[in-house]
Amino acid sequence: MKLANEKQAAVLAVTDGLGFNRDRSREIVNDAWxxxxxxxxxxxxSASERIGHDISWAKNLLYPVHVESLEPNTPTREAITKINDLQTCRTFLSEQLIERIESLIEAVADEKRYVPWAAGSRELSNLRNTNLSIPTSASGIWVGFENLNPPVQGxxxxxxxxxxxxEMAPQLPLRISNAIKSGDFFNNTALNSSIKGAKDRSATVNFCFLLSGISGADGRVHSSWxxxxxxxxxxFDxxxxxxxHVQMQAILDGRDSAINSSILEENGSGNFLGHxxxxxxxxxxxxxxxxxxxxxxxxxxxxxEVAAKADFDLLTGSPAYAVYGFNQLRSKISDVHSEGKVDQDVPPIAITRSDGxxxxxxxxxVFINLNFRSDRQRSKIAxxxxxxxxxxxxxxxxxxxxxxxxxxHGLNLDICTIAEYHPIFEDKYGISVAFPTAPHKQNFFAQWPELVGDDEYTLVAESVKASHMGYxxxxxxxxxxxxxxxxxxxxxSHSENDGVESDTDFYIHPEMRTREITNDVIQAIxxxxxxxxxxxxxxxxxxxxxxxxxYEQAKSAYRAAGNALVQIANASHASGRALVITSDHGNIEDDTSSHSTNDVLTTIVRPNNAISAVGIPMFQARLFDVAPTVLELLGESPNNSIDQSKEFVGRSIVARG
Structure with a gap:
């Protein structure tokens, strides 16, 4: 049934892994200047002096996206004034000079491999500049992790x-770390039951762990040392x-840590095999x-299935390779690196016992899985x-x-997982969970019937991100x-038939399914x-x-996302819908394989081209402010039981009315 005309509607577009780096962008601006x-x-x-700013301020006019020139946690009034001044100053510049600035910034960004600017997505920059865009915290304590320095990546x-x-959704790693500090971890019923059971019947305790996460910025987002x-x-104690009677499977990272960090150390991080x-x-x-x-x-x-079977074959005695000890293991991994592959591509390797x-x-x-990332362990445990x-x-x-x-296979294993991967594993297969995962009570979609009513909502994604637009x-x-x-x-998502055998092959189709996602969204609009x-x-x-x-494929991926957002914005505008663009975390802006601790941008596009009034005192949003903002744009009232004055409670970025 079509929506009634008087009902406000919206689109929420999440660009995965798209942040901005203030230090790198400042370096590019200074070089271009x-x-x-x-x-x-x-x-x-001269343009900056016309509205009372000194010469040093003029460099801000080189930023493709005005808001990215702001320092973190700028007061809202000061931020809005600066953004308005930048917009005014740009009108004093000729089209030829603006083209010169934009082309130069893109060229310098390309030299310095800063994808967001080198990609040349000018229409996306214009969309952000002509609507309310605000820096948004997407790492560390603001996404439910421990308060570490450096912060845990998003x-x-x-x-x-x-x-x-x-409101802020606390994450399981923090809960586990707190249990370790309090001593409750060592009294965990599920873990102790499995370990004691193995000891009583002289069975082996097998476990797996993602080898990273010693500090906040070297993979701790997926693994805590x-x-x-x-x-x-x-x-052991x-x-x-x-x-x-203890066997460990070490899973190499190289995705949220440096690409070869299993054996190499850089800037005091890595060498995880050594650790x-x-x-x-x-x-x-x-x-x-x-x-x-x-x-x-x-x-x-x-x-x-190919990946799942290779992993299973490794655990059951049919590895791709076998080595003796840590030194041979390092040598084998180094050989893999020399072939142009990285840690996450390392094939299944068994470490031969002393008896051969x-x-x-x-x-x-017993098999105990210490990985707290639920969606990435489901097929393994299944x-x-x-x-x-x-x-x-x-x-x-x-x-x-x-x-x-x-x-x-009839292994009849006693399986215990550190986190809840899927309810069916406990209900049907008797798998125990050390730290059961409760759903978040203050979830917008869980409260949808109470907050919005009987109206429908739609979630759109490709399969590699199906859990994200769902669970x-x-x-x-x-x-x-x-x-x-x-x-x-x-x-x-693209698969073996398209040449994509693992996540490291997506460069073959760098746009991925962006076009299909865009078409689905526009059709739903x-x-x-x-x-x-x-x-x-x-x-x-x-x-x-x-x-x-x-790098070149990353630029293609960014351009595809930028084009998609502009198309979705145009379709939303034509239908009278509001649009919120945000990102879940930073990544592509740092020229490394890992997630970042950088801010992301949230952009709010009103259907009538009006610039939204900002409803928060500091010009800095948090990801858990997005849902209250969407609720406001839908014209619905928030849950009165939530005290929005508290620090970790979401509030609408835009002012009411």
Whole structure:
């Protein structure tokens, strides 16, 4: 049923992994300024002096997006004044000079490999400049992580949880770390039950851990080293397990840490294998390292059967390679790097035991998964639990059809996971969860029927981000809230048939499914049955993770996202819908493989071309301000039970009325 004319409607577009870096952009502006001719600089300085600004202020006119020239946490009145002055000053410059500035900035940005400006997405910059755009915190404590220095990077999982929430959504790693500090971790019922059970029946405790996350900025967004330290203390000190009854699978990162950080150290970060060797040595347990594999194989979230089987074969005694000890392991990983591959591409490697045998999981063993990223462990745990129906169903949703004969392995494992990966694992397969994950109560979509009513909303994504436009956006809920009218449109991501065998192959199709996502959103706008249409544009994140090697493809991904946002803005305007553009975290702006701690931009486009009045005193938003803003744009009232004066409670970026 089409929406009634009097109802306000909106679109929420999440560009995955698209932030901005103040330091890098300032460097580009300073360099470009020096390359302008004396006459060009004088014309720009004259424009700034006409409205009372000194010569040094004139450099701000070189920023493609005005708001990116602001310092963090600028008072709103000061920020609005500066943005208005920049807009006024630009009118004093000739078209030829503006073209010269824009071309020069793009050229310098290209030299310095700053994708957001080098991509030349001028229409997107114009969209941001002619509407309310505001820096938005997307990392550290503002997305529910520990208060560390450097801050914990943002990521897609927590980013979408914050975007869908009416207050800050605390993250599980913080809860686990607090349990370690209090000592509750060592009394955890699920962990202790599995470990004790293995010891009582002389079975082996097998576990996996993503090898990164020692500090806030080296992958801790997906892995916390203190969790590994606490687990080894629990196993070896508290339960006194012998090292020959403990087997570890180390999953190499190279995506949210430096690309070759398993064996290389840079700026005091990395050499994770060295740190692991030292940590295991503390317990005389170096021989407990049994398997090593890249995360593309062991943490695939798009249900690629080839990856799942390679991971399973490794754990059950059929690795791609076998080595002896840490030194041979480092040598093998170095060989992989020399082939142009990175840590996340490292093939399955077994570390041969002293007796020459290949380590493997045995029937009746324990398997403990210490990875708290739920969507990236579902296929792995489903394979170990022989959850055939689940794998078939999830695969088919993504256009993948599994040959499941090999899954009848009969291992009958006692499986415990650090986090809840999917309710079906507990309900149907008897998997225990160390830290059960409760849905977020103050989630916008969970409260949709109460806040908005019976109107429909639509979620649009490609399959590699299906969980984000679903489970995470709904506040860790597999299904829509009762009485919520949800439409979900998921386009299969590129797969093996397109040459994409893992996440590291998306550069082959750098635009990914941006065009299909855009078409689905525009069609939903035209159909006009959904009060709110939400979409995820994955390309900047997925291709951004392949930097620095895939720089040209990263620019293509950025341009595709920029073009999509402009098309969606035009369609929204034509239909009288408001549009909110935001990002879940930074990534593509830093010319590294990892997520960043940078701010992102949130842009609010009113259907009548009016610039929204800002409703917050400091010109700095948080991701959990997005849902209250959308609610305001829909013309609905917030939940009166939420005290919006509190620091970690969301508030509308735009003023009421």
């Amino acid at each position: 020096e390359r302008l001719s004396t006459n060009e600089r004088e014309l720009i300085e 990521n897609s999982e927590t980013g979408h949880q914050q975007i869908g929430n009416l 203190n969790h590994l330290e606490a687990f080894l203390e629990l196993v 508290h339960h006194k397990l012998s090292t020959d 692991l060797e030292k940590l295991l040595g503390k317990y005389k347990a170096k021989s407990s390292l049994a398997w090593v594999v890249g995360r593309s194989t062991a943490m695939d979230r798009d249900y690629r 045998s290949i380590p493997m999981i045995s029937r009746g063993d 394979v170990l639990a022989s959850a055939i129906d689940f794998l078939k169903s999830e695969g088919e949703h993504r256009g993948k059809y599994w040959d499941t004969d090999w899954l009848n 995470f956006l709904r506040g860790r809920r597999e299904n829509p809230a009762e009485r919520a009218q949800e439409i979900r449109l998921i386009t299969p 035209k159909t006009n049955t959904s009060r709110l249409i939400c979409c995820n544009i994955a390309a900047p994140d997925m291709v951004g993770h392949l930097l620095p090697d895939r």
